[in-house]
Amino acid sequence: MEKKTIVINYFQSKITELSEEAMNLVLEAQESIKTAYSPYSQFSVGSALLLDNGEYVRGSNQENAAYPSGLCGERVALFAWGANNSENKVVAIAISAKNQKGEFAKAYPCGACLQVMVETEIRTKEKLKIIVQINDQEVQVFNGVECLMPFSFSL
């Protein structure tokens, strides 16, 4: 048996040091937090997609008393894109979240959302840039879903 190693390259940056395009996308994700419906977790997630025509598609987590019926903010945005804007490619997604105290909190995409992002890359034939806000001042940037989900399911 041979031991193998995966190296994940990512970038960490202050939000204010991002490109204008990336900074605006993070601000869109922050705005999207306001539309979260999260009475059960009190953890509000906002997401925003940047399309290749410069448009944004917003999403936020939408919970339900029947817990599995709710949906993460990332998939709300990605499925809204699929239903409304899929003629334009998604080039990036930003994710911002606030905890019960109203403080910015790190929220990486869950496995299900990563799997949907994998399929988005297949549909657009482009790597998806993923920007995760990790505190009130900084983000981590991943160039492609494979950085967060190196072994994904595909047919």
Ligand SMILES: [Zn+2]
């Ligand atoms: Zn998720």
